[in-house]
Amino acid sequence: MIAVEHVTxxxxxxxxxxxxxxxxxxxxxxxxxxxxxxxxxxxxxxxAGYFPPxxxxxxxxxxxxxxxxxxxxxxxxxxxxxxxWYPDMRxxxxxxxxxxxxxxHGVARRQRLGVVLDGCGLxxxxxxxxxxxxxxxxxxxxxxxxxxxxxxxxxxxxxxVGLDPRQVVEIRQLIxxxxxRTTVLLSTHILPEVSSVCDRVVIVxxxxxxxxxxAAALARAQQRGERTLLRVGAPAxxxxxTLRALPGVERVEVEPGDDGFAQVMVTTTxxxxxxxxxxxxxxxxxxxxxxxxxxxxxxxxRLTSPPDDPPAA
Amino acid sequence: xxxxxxLRKELRAYFVSxxxxxxxxxxxxLSGFFFYTQLVYFVQYGFGLNIIGNFWVAFLAGAPYSVxxxxxxxxxxxxxxxxxxxxxxxTIEMLLTYPLRDGTIIAAKFTACTVILALLLAxxxxxxxxxxxxxxxxxxxxxxxxxxxxxxxVSFTACGLFVSSLTESQVVAAVGTxxxxxxxxxxxxxxxxxSPAVLRALAQFAMFDHFETFARGVIDAGDxxxxxxxxxxxxxxxxxxxxxxxxxxxx
Numbered sequence: 317m318i319a320v321e322h323v324t325x326x327x328x329x330x331x332x333x334x335x336x337x338x339x340x341x342x343x344x345x346x347x348x349x350x351x352x353x354x355x356x357x358x359x360x361x362x363x364a365g366y367f368p369p370x371x372x373x374x375x376x377x378x379x380x381x382x383x384x385x386x387x388x389x390x391x392x393x394x395x396x397x398x399x400x401w402y403p404d405m406r407x408x409x410x411x412x413x414x415x416x417x418x419x420x421h422g423v424a425r426r427q428r429l430g431v432v433l434d435g436c437g438l439x440x441x442x443x444x445x446x447x448x449x450x451x452x453x454x455x456x457x458x459x460x461x462x463x464x465x466x467x468x469x470x471x472x473x474x475x476x477v478g479l480d481p482r483q484v485v486e487i488r489q490l491i492x493x494x495x496x497r498t499t500v501l502l503s504t505h506i507l508p509e510v511s512s513v514c515d516r517v518v519i520v521x522x523x524x525x526x527x528x529x530x531a532a533a534l535a536r537a538q539q540r541g542e543r544t545l546l547r548v549g550a551p552a553x554x555x556x557x558t559l560r561a562l563p564g565v566e567r568v569e570v571e572p573g574d575d576g577f578a579q580v581m582v583t584t585t586x587x588x589x590x591x592x593x594x595x596x597x598x599x600x601x602x603x604x605x606x607x608x609x610x611x612x613x614x615x616x617x618r619l620t621s622p623p624d625d626p627p628a629a
Numbered sequence: 630x631x632x633x634x635x636l637r638k639e640l641r642a643y644f645v646s647x648x649x650x651x652x653x654x655x656x657x658x659l660s661g662f663f664f665y666t667q668l669v670y671f672v673q674y675g676f677g678l679n680i681i682g683n684f685w686v687a688f689l690a691g692a693p694y695s696v697x698x699x700x701x702x703x704x705x706x707x708x709x710x711x712x713x714x715x716x717x718x719x720t721i722e723m724l725l726t727y728p729l730r731d732g733t734i735i736a737a738k739f740t741a742c743t744v745i746l747a748l749l750l751a752x753x754x755x756x757x758x759x760x761x762x763x764x765x766x767x768x769x770x771x772x773x774x775x776x777x778x779x780x781x782x783v784s785f786t787a788c789g790l791f792v793s794s795l796t797e798s799q800v801v802a803a804v805g806t807x808x809x810x811x812x813x814x815x816x817x818x819x820x821x822x823x824s825p826a827v828l829r830a831l832a833q834f835a836m837f838d839h840f841e842t843f844a845r846g847v848i849d850a851g852d853x854x855x856x857x858x859x860x861x862x863x864x865x866x867x868x869x870x871x872x873x874x875x876x877x878x879x880x
Contacts, residue, residue, distance in 0.1 A: 364726040367874050389728040396726070398719040402638075404645050416634030417727050461723075 317342050318363065318469060318501055323372030325358050325523075332358040333369075333523045340516075342468075345491065345500040347510035347517045347531070355523040356503040357397050360473050363501070364394045376469050390418075393467035393498075395458045397474055403447025407438055407457055410446060411464060418465040432460040435490065451478035459487065469499045476509060488513050510534065543608040544588045545581050549601035552578035558598060562590055577603060632733050639741030642710075649745060652703050656749055659699045664688060664756045667695075680760075681770050681846060688756075689774055690837060690844040692814065696753060697840055700746075700782055701814065705806035707745055708789025709799040711738045712867075716797040731871045735864065739790060746782040750775060770846020777843020780856040784836060785810055787863035794870040810836075 318340040325333040333355045340346040350356050362369050363376065365385040374381045379388040401410055411432065415425045433439045436456040441449060446457060455478055462470060472491070476484045491500060491513050504510060510517050511531050519527040548555045552570045555578040559568050564586030571579040582591055588605065595602045643649045671684040689696050715721040724734055757771050789806040796802050813836045823831060832838060836859070839852040 361722075366722055366726050386728050386730065389726060392726070394723075394726050396719065396722045398722075400718050400720065401723075402642070402718070402720060404642065405638075409641075413634055413638050414727075416637075417631050417729060419630060 317375075317377050317499055318346070318471075319373075319375045319378075320359065320363070321373045321375075323359070323362060323369040323374060325355075325362060325367075326370045331523060333362075335372075336520065336523070336525050337372075338518045338525060338528060340499050340501055342499055343496045344516065345495045345502065345514045347514035348501060348503040348520065349505065349507070349510050349517055350503075350520040351505055354520045356505075356520060357473055358523075359520070360394075360397075360471055360501070360503055363471055364392060364396075365389055390465075391468045393462035393465065393470045395462045395472045395475055397477075401446045401454065401457055401461075403445065405446055406443055407446060407449070408433070408442040410457065411442075411460060414461045414464055420465060428464055428466070432464050435463075436460040437486065452480060452483045455479055456483075456487075459490070463494070463498075467498065469501070470494060471501045473503050474505075475502060476504070476506065484509075507534075542585075542587065543581055543583050544591060545579070545604070545606055545608050546591060546595065546602065547604035548578045548580070548595050549576075549603055550578055550598070551576075552580065554578075555580055555595070555600070558594055559591060562586075562594055564590070581608065631729060632737055635729075635734060635737030636740055639711075639737055640744060643707075643741065643745055646710075648706065648710075652706050653749060653752070656699055656703050657752060659702075660696050660753055660756075663694045663696065663699070667691070668760075680764065681767060685757075685771065685774065686841065686844045689778065690841045692837060696778065697781055697837060697844075700778065700785065701810050702807070703749070704746070704782060704785035705789050705792075705803040705810065707742050708786055708793055708806060709803040710793070711742065711790050712794040712871075713796050713799045713802045717799075725871070725874070731868055735790070735867055735871070739786060739864065742786045742790070743779075743783055746786065747779060750778055750782070767846070773846045773848055774844045776848070777840050777852075780843070780853070781836065781840045784856050784859040784863075787860040787867075788813075791863040791867045791870070794867045 320336055320338050323333060323336045324331065336355070336359060338346070348356050348359065361367055362374050363381065365381045365388060368382045376388045377391045379391065381388045405413070408429070411429055412425075415429060420428060433442055436459055438453070438456055438460055441453055446454060449457070455475065459472070459475060462472065475491070476487055479487060488509065491502065494500060495513075495515075500514075502509070502513060511534055514531050516530050517528070517534050518525055546555075546559075556568045556570050559565055559580065559582055562584070565582055565584045567581075567583040569581045571581065584591065588607065592602060592605060667684060667688045671680070671687075687695065692698050712721070715724065725731070754775075757766055760766055785806075788809055789802070792805040792809065793799075793802040796805070813834060816831050816835050833855075839855045842849045842852050
């Protein structure tokens with residue numbers, strides 16, 4: 317269990333985190349979502365006991381991190397943001413060192429080392445120097461050391477940075493497997509990561525919690541604001557006028573196109589097919605059409621705007 | 630247990646890097662050269678038969694051609710990476726969020742460097758053993774002088790560990806430590822620059838003066854206390870620097 321209660325962190329005159337509160341129940345996976353510089357890492361470092369909050373209280377499994385840091389850290393597995401380990405240690409050597417520091421002995425030590433080496437796909441590189449590994453493998457080494465001692469709370473700061481798509485899928489699978497047994501807090505600035513792994517999402521921006529909701533609600537909010545980019549072989553003004561007239565279209569933005577093509581971004585609640593149909597009906601060439609992911613900033617606006625914003629009922 | 634794991638990690642870090650071998654080579658080359666020149670000087674001009682008073686003290690403590698001076702040069706190179714590298718790599722964040730006390734981390738680093746120093750100094754035992762072949766040596770004062778060398782080295786290490794905790798650049802750590810140690814060495818030199826009272830006070834801080842009594846084979850409780858105090862002071866400062874992440878305005 318993770319509890320963050322009215323936490324503020326000031327670095328001299330700058331306030332990095334302002335009155336943040338959220339909880340993660342036992343076995344729950346919570347995503348901490350926010351753009352770079354929003355205070356995610358600061359919150360996480362306070363939870364890991366790296367530095368204390370200026371005001372407020374953080375606790376792990378009910379243990380006050382400020383008061384009893386050593387005991388709290390025994391419950392915690394932590395992947396820091398910059399996953400750079402000792403470059404002149406070998407993977408296995410490093411994990412053995414972590415096991416010793418975590419006071420794992422004998423059979424448990426051997427068994428856990430085997431489990432994480434296999435589970436994180438490190439078995440074939442276990443005798444290589446960490447400094448010679450690719451970023452993806454180093455990230456896995458970091459995850460391996462975080463789950464080595466079977467922590468009840470696992471905190472991962474940007475776990476999929478620098479991984480290739482296949483590795484990202486593997487890491488997410490690994491986190492999903494832990495869900496239920498382990499409380500997971502995962503920070504990221506990538507939307508799909510949260511919706512695929514987490515039960516609940518806490519969105520922070522400028523050091524404040526701007527929204528807190530279930531991952532399902534987040535996914536809905538995302539769909540609600542579907543944006544589509546179209547490139548049409550016709551004058552931009554005509555295209556924009558035609559699309560604006562369609563039902564469900566909220567916004568049409570015209571981008572300066574090239575070669576006499578119109579490039580428009582359409583926000584609609586009715587999905588993409590009516591747009592294509594309208595273009596084709598007019599006899600225009602539809603050159604390109606693809607969905608645009610909603611940016612985090614837009615999502616914040618959506619999630620934080622009052623619910624009178626009518627959803628597509 | 631955790632201390633031993635940390636100590637093993639620190640010692641391994643020393644032995645896998647080429648630096649410690651280069652440092653050892655320089656240390657033995659210089660101390661060997663000084664041993665040879667001081668011995669030739671002693672034999673040629675023979676200040677009586679007191680080999681401890683006239684040769685051994687000069688070889689160990691007679692700046693600048695002495696083992697203690699070489700120690701002053703090499704210790705900053707051994708201590709520079711201890712905390713600066715961890716800060717640079719970011720691994721310090723991992724260590725500080727493991728269930729470890731700050732004190733255990735510092736103690737392991739300190740002990741590892743002391744072990745390296747002791748190994749370096751043990752190598753120089755070849756010199757008195759070489760002498761003993763042709764001339765019977767009083768081993769007790771030589772033992773005491775080695776204790777003094779180790780204490781001096783430990784004080785240097787405490788100082789170097791402190792400077793290393795202040796920066797993430799190993800070069801800055803090495804240069805800073807060297808500067809601080811040289812200041813400790815030179816602080817009582819210029820008698821004209823200070824009033825006698827101030828000089829008396831400053832002289833108390835001159836590390837080499839406190840070492841000289843050991844080199845002569847005398848254990849002085851005051852000097853023993855001095856080296857203990859210097860090491861304790863710098864270790865205390867290092868602990869406070871690590872702790873400063875709690876209130877400092879960055880990272």
